[in-house]
Amino acid sequence: MTIDCLVLGAGQEVGKSCVVVTINGKRIMFDCGMHMGYLDHRRYPDFSRISASRDYNTVLSCVIITHFHLDHIGALPYFTEVCGYNGPIYMTFPTMALAPLMLEDYRKVMVDRRGEAEQFSNDHIMECMKKVIPVDLKQTIQVDEDLQIRAYYAGHVLGAAMFYAKVGDAAMVYTGDYNMTPDRHLGAAQIDRMQLDLLITESTYATTIRDSKYGREREFLKAVHNCVASGGKVLIPTFALGRAQELCILLDDYWERMNLKIPIYFSAGLTVQANMYYKMLISWTSQKVKETYTTRNAFDFKNVQKFDRSMIDAPGPCVLFATPGMISGGFSLEVFKRWAPSKLNLITLPGYCVAGTIGHKLMSGKPTKIDLDKDTQIDVQCQIHQLAFSPHTDSKGIMDLVKFLSPKHVILVHGEKPKMVTLKERIHSELGIPCHDPANNETVSISSTLSIKAESSSTFIQSCSTPNFKFLKRNLNDKINSKELSSKEGGTSSMFTRRRSNPHVKHLNRNLDEKFDSSLSCGPELEVSDDRVNEGILVMEKGKKTKVVHQDELLLLLGEQEHEVRFANCSPIYFGSLDDTHVMDCISRKSLWLSQLSSKLSSELSDRNVQNFGEYLQVESFTLSICSKESCPYRTTNRIENESAAAFYCCSWLVTDEVLAWQIISILEKHDLSST
Amino acid sequence: MEFTCLSRGGFFYFPPCHMLEVCGFRIQFDCPMDFSALPIFSPVPLDFDVISDEELSTHPGNGSFNLENVSEEKIEKPLDVGSLIKAEPWYKIIKNLRLWNLSFTDIVLISSPMGMLGLPFLTRQKGFSAKIYATEATARLGKMMMDDLVAMHMEFKQFYGSEDDATPQWMRQEELELLHHALKEVAFGQDEADLGGWMPMYSAADVKDCMKKVETVRYGEEACYNGALVIKALSCGLEIGACNWTINGPKRDIAYISSSIFSSSNAMNFDYLALQGETIIYSDFSSVESMNDILNDTSGSLTENLMALSRNEETLANLLSDPAESVGESEKLSFICSCAIQSVESGGSVLIPINRLGVTLQLLEQISASLDCSNLKVPIYLISSVAEELLALANVIPEWLCKQRQEKLFSGEPMFAFVDLLKEKKLHAFPAVHSPKLLINWQEPCVVFCPHWSLRLGPVVHLLRRWCGDPSSLLVLEKGLDAELALLPFRPMSMKVLQCAFLSGIKLDKVRPLLKVLQPKVVMLPENLSRLINTNTESCTVFSYSEGETLRVPNLKDSLELEIAPDLAMSFCWRKLQQGNIDIARLKGELSLNCGKFKLFPENAHVATDQRPLIHWGQPDLKKLLNVLSKMGIEGSLQQSDAESSNVGVIRIHDPTEAVIEIQDSRTIISVADKTLCARIFDAVDSILNGV
């Protein structure tokens, strides 16, 4: 079985995240984003690669959207309303509530900017959202009979989730964007440890390691405060949701503490609705915000006012949040054109700006002039502050997550190629996990696990799960009445007493359990064997379910009679002169010899338990007795060198103890008590 | 598996309580508080309104029991307010729970906020160590209800002064004997006075402690207990956060159905399709409870209708989601609204002591809409120590609400009308009747929502005293409450009383269609219910249970699912059996139980094991064996056996060395002095037998 990963976007770049994964025949699209840096066909993923006939409904099992950022959801209305995808779309409650705001905000910017033919309309957005199924965190959702998905908290923005998907035995996680450290209003990403074949993770900050957030936040506040204190205007270009609320909580709180009266504005359409959503979705925010919502909802901003277009050129300091972020057009660009030429003013930029945006141009070097188009040039004199805190995890966070989940394969997306290569090599060398960083429109195939499903008998499970300890002591003879035993199993048949093999003999030094205390008091000579694991048999019959049974149940299942295969051997052995013992009767002589052999074997086989049952000795399945028959059928040698000192011993064993048996026989061959 | 119904409960505020033993674990379902005996206590006399104090003092027997009256006379005086116990009340927990050693309980599953109210009694006991599961919403609502109970009870404590731990005066045998027989029956049933199940109220600290032991889950979240059981909460529609449970273990899949509502106007709907499992514990007693009221009215025709039910899934599903139910409910609410408007128009106030969040929220919306329609400027008050908290919570839990409410979130509107009502100052939330803000704001006539439905605790007591004599005021009560006894302290009542039953579970006519859709193999039904519905035609086995009896349900699975890790499966040494279609292999690995599934992994210390078969069966063919041996270069001959032991065949090997193979009916013995030859002969014997 393989998992195929077709990267339609965010392959070795940031923008238009879209990965189509095929697991055991189920095809899932993770994210359906757009690229902010392009205006032509490159802005959307090349959906035709999923299905040449563009019949997306039959080839896709579902679409999963991780969060409301445009690089993750921007192409969704286009995909559903223009390309005709009709199947299920999953996203979290907050994403579903906030996505239409983001999409509409962006759509307006696009239409305003160049009056270009719209890619999708407001109706498209609304129609598209009707197809969405909201999910809660940790909820296991059965998309169809075979496909299961589950969302985990990802931090990053309100409602951002990592998604787990499982088909049969193959399982994977797609992270979307995530943050491993909590911020002003969101918690850190959280996920369970699971068996994964594949982890697809973002890698925006593949090589960056960030220190404390508080220092960076202070820098930001100081920059803003300095600017307004000297009468300047602060422009904070953001998208309607996410960063805007985080910075606003930060500023509102700071204004409160410093008792500042300078106005903070939100550009039109940004605040009211968005903040109301944030208030209702409070359970998706950080622990601290959640705990205090009854007394004071953190999204009730006290110092924030609405901004009017006419105020752009009004005198005096202020702070303005304006959409869209990265100054890719719209109102933030309009304000930027007016404020950029003044040295007093400040523009804050996020840690990452997509190539092709003004934000990106401002970040690369310190340009004093920016060409908007061939007719317009903007004079840039203002200060630029780049936010050093980001809602994305840093490289340590990525490594921690990969290490925690320990998947069989890792695929990196949503990052910059050179940095991704570095991270890829780190994951490979430090964690020993194969890692890939496919470019757009490349497919990575990895093999997935396939385990065997079987029906198991309760007896087998019990034999496995209940510890089957056997407590064996060195000298059992005083406890077991040998006469009783021999009277029950008379004659040679006692030689063939079957015992289960127990290859797992462990010496336990620690106390096992209170229940076992009494037996442990017998001292360190005690041996504990635990034969839990070796008695299962897998039975596969054509057209029937595979079964696992206990060894003892097999013959019943097959309706067969056991046929035991044993080994037997009758060999001479030399004891001391028979003269010393011939006065004794036959039985006491035998028992004397047996106990001599018993102590001999005990000392030679220190890790085995040699038991003397009076009539015979036993080590595992190996039994030995003194053979007084005239002609034993198992006697292969009749030659005896020293008739007077010799007797015969008859032994028998099962194939499991083959090695042991030959070891004992060779010990006995060398044995000559007459020489001692 | 063993199932014991500890209590069938009664109506909405008193859900059933059960004990289940499955896969070696003991699970308790719900831990409600039994308020049925609370009305034997007198409500707190308070100086909030002067009238009530005067009224109280005019009653004879106030203060303590009137001993003269009881003397030797057989005729008891009629039940009146003086008969009520004037002391700090105690509360009842499930009586049968005392028969169980609580330290052996592994899991407690809480299905609704009401099912949680008795929990602090349990968790404050020594030795209690069970894991408690509840949905996040239930836990939060339940905590608020418990906090509110503690706060309301505090009034008693303040009035009577805190007693020491000793048994209170009223619990003494001689005092109990003086108790009016009607009260005795309410308190103890037919039994002798048995006070074992009575407890003093828990404290706020007990509630806090209890909450620490609760593990919260979301709908559909899989909680794995001890690796063995996967426990999942699924919406049941009864109340916000209320749930049914599925428990999947290696040996059994169980679905527990508590009182459920197919289409709710607040809570997320009854997610019944997720309950398809082999064993169903049906614990919705609501239809039995309401049957007792309706008596034999329509059950005959009902059964006939059901007989005609087609097996068509679609029709079944339609029947289950039949909107008639919710239409009926909204008609009920409209009726209450119209009664409320009438009262208000005639200058009276409306008092609604209903502690169901769902009903409260809906009535709030409808009454305010009706007031608007009639152009009435009448304030609505929500009075409870947790009123503000409750409203704040309701507005931030969209994940727990029905589709219609969620739609509002997605279209950017507030999910509940109260958000705007609060802003427009049409609705006011206050912590208590004596809070200063309330006194400033107070206006009559008004509409008040407040606890407690028993009419013994909380703001309702004071407001009832105030309005009970006003014929234009209205009291809305819920069915299931003994109104006669509940209203005793407020007599004479001139106030209008409207008592109505809200939908509290699955209706009788939907039980069978539901079971048809779920297709379980085993169903456990309350005895009374299984008598009411004809279960003979079901394809499943039906067990009926009744209170206090333990039901044993035999295991269905004789085998268990086992998953074998791929790397382990690779190491198998398969052997084809002679009878053809069967392949077998010896299995060796470490067994793990995770999330209710058994999985076999390769052992860590992989011992290089001899793959020689350890067990054999079949009959060896001597000729074949000789053949095989000679192909291996081992020459021997069949030794003619003695006449007496004809079923023993002996092969004597003479090349390369001497050896003997003795073949009996069920045993073969190989006797060779040479180690290598011995092994080769074994292989030869093995090849003509079946083995593994």
Ligand SMILES: [Zn+2]
């Ligand atoms: Zn993002």
Ligand SMILES: [Zn+2]
């Ligand atoms: Zn992104």
